[in-house]
Amino acid sequence: xxxxxxxxxxxxxxxxxxxxxxxxxxxxxxxxxxxxxxxxxxxxxxxxxxxxxxxxxxxxxxxxxxxxxxxxxxxxxx
Numbered sequence: 001x002x003x004x005x006x007x008x009x010x011x012x013x014x015x016x017x018x019x020x021x022x023x024x025x026x027x028x029x030x031x032x033x034x035x036x037x038x039x040x041x042x043x044x045x046x047x048x049x050x051x052x053x054x055x056x057x058x059x060x061x062x063x064x065x066x067x068x069x070x071x072x073x074x075x076x077x078x
């Protein structure tokens with residue numbers, strides 16, 4: 001089970017990122033738990049200055065803008 005955190009204030013891009021993670025995880029057959037982190041202090045704690053950010057199993061893998069589907073699949077399978 002992959003622990004995925006999507007960091008952002010809850011904007012449209014952040015919500016789209018959550019849906020992208022769900023879709024790619026389902027395609028890859030990778031079970032995930034997804035948590036949305038909207039608290040600015042918590043986001044800053046990950047060193048993210050630009051949202052949305054993605055943290056998988058405690059590691060920041062993306063920050064700023066929508067991720068590419070191919071990258072998401074790669075990160076989820078790692």
